[in-house]
Amino acid sequence: MITIAINGYGNLGRGVEKAISKNDDLELAVVFTRRDPSTVKTLGAPVAHVDTMAEWADTVDVCINCGGSATDLEEQGPAAARLFNTVDSFDTHSKIPTYFAAVDEAAKAAGHVSLISTGWDPGLFSMLRVLGDAVLPDGASTTFWGPGVSQGHSDAIRRIEGVVDARQYTLPVESTVHAVKNGEEVELTTRSMHTRACYVAAEEGADLERIKREIVEMPNYFADYDTTVTFISAEELAAEHSGLPHGGTVIRRGTTSEGVHESIGFELALESNPEFTGSVLTAMARAVARKAARGESGARTVFDVSLSELSAKTPEELRAHWL
Amino acid sequence: MITIAINGYGNLGRGVEKAISKNDDLELAVVFTRRDPSTVKTLGAPVAHVDTMAEWADTVDVCINCGGSATDLEEQGPAAARLFNTVDSFDTHSKIPTYFAAVDEAAKAAGHVSLISTGWDPGLFSMLRVLGDAVLPDGASTTFWGPGVSQGHSDAIRRIEGVVDARQYTLPVESTVHAVKNGEEVELTTRSMHTRACYVAAEEGADLERIKREIVEMPNYFADYDTTVTFISAEELAAEHSGLPHGGTVIRRGTTSEGVHESIGFELALESNPEFTGSVLTAMARAVARKAARGESGARTVFDVSLSELSAKTPEELRAHWL
Numbered sequence: 255m256i257t258i259a260i261n262g263y264g265n266l267g268r269g270v271e272k273a274i275s276k277n278d279d280l281e282l283a284v285v286f287t288r289r290d291p292s293t294v295k296t297l298g299a300p301v302a303h304v305d306t307m308a309e310w311a312d313t314v315d316v317c318i319n320c321g322g323s324a325t326d327l328e329e330q331g332p333a334a335a336r337l338f339n340t341v342d343s344f345d346t347h348s349k350i351p352t353y354f355a356a357v358d359e360a361a362k363a364a365g366h367v368s369l370i371s372t373g374w375d376p377g378l379f380s381m382l383r384v385l386g387d388a389v390l391p392d393g394a395s396t397t398f399w400g401p402g403v404s405q406g407h408s409d410a411i412r413r414i415e416g417v418v419d420a421r422q423y424t425l426p427v428e429s430t431v432h433a434v435k436n437g438e439e440v441e442l443t444t445r446s447m448h449t450r451a452c453y454v455a456a457e458e459g460a461d462l463e464r465i466k467r468e469i470v471e472m473p474n475y476f477a478d479y480d481t482t483v484t485f486i487s488a489e490e491l492a493a494e495h496s497g498l499p500h501g502g503t504v505i506r507r508g509t510t511s512e513g514v515h516e517s518i519g520f521e522l523a524l525e526s527n528p529e530f531t532g533s534v535l536t537a538m539a540r541a542v543a544r545k546a547a548r549g550e551s552g553a554r555t556v557f558d559v560s561l562s563e564l565s566a567k568t569p570e571e572l573r574a575h576w577l
Numbered sequence: 578m579i580t581i582a583i584n585g586y587g588n589l590g591r592g593v594e595k596a597i598s599k600n601d602d603l604e605l606a607v608v609f610t611r612r613d614p615s616t617v618k619t620l621g622a623p624v625a626h627v628d629t630m631a632e633w634a635d636t637v638d639v640c641i642n643c644g645g646s647a648t649d650l651e652e653q654g655p656a657a658a659r660l661f662n663t664v665d666s667f668d669t670h671s672k673i674p675t676y677f678a679a680v681d682e683a684a685k686a687a688g689h690v691s692l693i694s695t696g697w698d699p700g701l702f703s704m705l706r707v708l709g710d711a712v713l714p715d716g717a718s719t720t721f722w723g724p725g726v727s728q729g730h731s732d733a734i735r736r737i738e739g740v741v742d743a744r745q746y747t748l749p750v751e752s753t754v755h756a757v758k759n760g761e762e763v764e765l766t767t768r769s770m771h772t773r774a775c776y777v778a779a780e781e782g783a784d785l786e787r788i789k790r791e792i793v794e795m796p797n798y799f800a801d802y803d804t805t806v807t808f809i810s811a812e813e814l815a816a817e818h819s820g821l822p823h824g825g826t827v828i829r830r831g832t833t834s835e836g837v838h839e840s841i842g843f844e845l846a847l848e849s850n851p852e853f854t855g856s857v858l859t860a861m862a863r864a865v866a867r868k869a870a871r872g873e874s875g876a877r878t879v880f881d882v883s884l885s886e887l888s889a890k891t892p893e894e895l896r897a898h899w900l
Contacts (some may be wrong), residue, residue: 267834268813272833272834273833276714276715276833277714292713312599314843347900350897350900351893351896351897365849371900373834375660376900378708378712378841380899380900381884382900384884384887384888384895385701385884385886385887386726386900387888387890387899388860388863388884388888388889389701389853389856389857389860389887390598390856391600391889392599393601429642429883433747435846436667436727437716439672458647463801464774474685487835489767508856510592510595510596510599510848510849510852510856511595511851511852514849514852515848516845516846516847516848516852516853516856517844517845517846517847518701518842518843518844518845519843519844519845519846520842520843520844521837521840521841521842521843521844522839522840522841522842523758523842524837524839524840525833525837526833526834526837529833529837529839530833531836532757532833533713533831533839534712535710535713540638540887541832551670555894555895555900556884556900557883557884557888557892557899557900558883558885558892559880560880561704561707561711561879561880561885562707562881562883564600564708564711564712564879565707565710566711566714569709569880569881571676571860572675572676572707572878572880573878573880574672574673574674576703576706576710576880577670577673577694577878577879577880
């Protein structure tokens with residue numbers, strides 16, 4: 255049995271909790287929270303304040319850091335790596351080398367294994383991009399995201415004056431996806447690849463034209479995209495847009511000889527982004543426990559993990575039935 | 578530089594040769610053949626008779642066994658593992674555990690690493706099936722093959738009296754693929770998943786009705802499928818059906834909590850089955866060379882390989898640009 259701690263009990267932490275219950279060889283030992291533990295209701299596991307984490311060092315094999323933001327993880331990652339083997343979903347791409355170095359130092363000093371930046375992107379999508387590049391080096395990879403909810407973009411809309419609530423969907427442009435899959439000439443720009451659809455509940459009497467303008471002209475978030483804004487009631491928003499679906503596609507197209515093309519496609523269609531991300535983190539926790547049991551230490555990424563480390567099945571089972 | 582030998586120069590061997598030319602860190606040292614070496618024309622590499630293989634033991638890092646049949650590889654695999662690190666595409670599923678044990682013994686005794694049963698199925702499809710099972714344990718995997726040419730089925734038709742030449746395409750039933758992707762209730766049987774389309778050139782005056790009947794009623798190969806037979810001229814067969822396209826889809830659909838479904842899809846669309854298979858074997862040769870350089874020995878499968886072993890890029894590059 256591999257015992258797991260969940261560090262942070264938001265959407266992702268709850269996703270990990272559900273994922274652990276789907277795996278017979280994994281057991282949830284404790285949930286760490288910054289809140290008053292008596293106010294946190296899990297599906298059964300004990301709850302402890304994050305300040306008491308060190309007391310659990312001997313009972314927990316792997317701590318899954320579910321901090322909701324890059325800021326959380328920059329502190330949380332190295333701190334947890336001193337106490338436990340860890341897994342996290344650090345996703346600020348430009349800071350990954352610095353973060354890796356900080357976690358690597360903490361993990362090595364403590365003799366732990368810490369797998370950073372996993373989930374589905376970074377995570378499974380990264381794995382498939384490297385697989386595509388290794389197998390078809392004379393080629394190009396393209397990633398499309400969505401259809402799915404972007405929480406960062408939804409939050410950006412919510413900060414506009416007069417907005418009560420909002421939900422933003424990122425949508426791949428299907429004709430562009432189709433063209434890339436078929437190797438047709440197509441210009442790949444921010445605008446040609448994705449559109450953004452916003453569902454907004456505004457305060458009564460708010461200036462809807464101004465809100466719409468502020469959204470579609472917002473730099474970085476919306477200005478470079480074709481963006482649609484639909485005003486709906488707060489009730490409809492809650493009723494019809496409460497899910498957190500997401501997904502996307504990685505396409506690798508390459509040439510193996512003059513005029514001969516091969517195409518690799520990887521697609522995720524997720525009804526719950528946090529539950530699926532939690533499922534990936536949970537499988538990675540198994541790989542981390544196995545690496546630690548073999549005496550490895552230091553920071554790792556998804557590129558360092560083999561499928562036999564990830565799978566609950568034995569190497570003999572995998573060879574006999576899964577090749 | 579990693580130096581490679583190609584053992585067997587048929588379609589697959591030529592695919593490996595082209596793949597090596599696409600990788601700057603790999604170099605083709607020699608092609609081994611059972612034919613008279615003077616009759617074999619490569620793209621530039623020297624050709625040596627297979628009986629002289631042992632003389633190349635010190636110059637070759639990895640030998641890629643491209644034997645065209647399971648019978649070849651059952652002998653070739655352990656024999657080559659005594660002399661070199663090896664990679665092969667052994668694909669007789671029921672014999673994999675026995676074959677693994679034989680290669681493992683030979684490789685361990687000689688201090689070599691031998692990766693067996695790679696390509697795309699077994700190979701990449703196997704990897705994706707294990708990935709799907711590890712991430713979504715409460716779910717099911719379905720594999721569809723095609724559209725693509727099955728050489729075994731084409732050969733079976735060619736053995737029928739009165740047949741000059743034939744080409745058989747395996748086709749996934751699109752409505753069934755669609756239903757599986759969308760989680761709709763659908764019966765998965767041999768007949769509901771794939772159809773077979775046969776293009777046949779017959780001898781002049783041959784009994785076409787008899788040939789057609791012998792095809793569609795052939796046990797194991799065709800009787801359990803909806804099979805179409807189209808008679809065309811030998812010229813048209815050569816002109817329109819000389820390629821070896823293939824591909825397929827692995828779909829993993831799983832449940833992460835009550836009523837919440839997630840779907841992972843992996844799709845290959847290959848204009849040349851042997852060139853793509855050769856590309857996979859070539860990338861795996863890099864992983865084998867790295868494992869050997871670290872002092873590993875014994876038989877391995879795709880489940881034991883990490884993406885950083887497979888990639889030509891350094892771990893630092895991968896973390897900075899590919900996560």
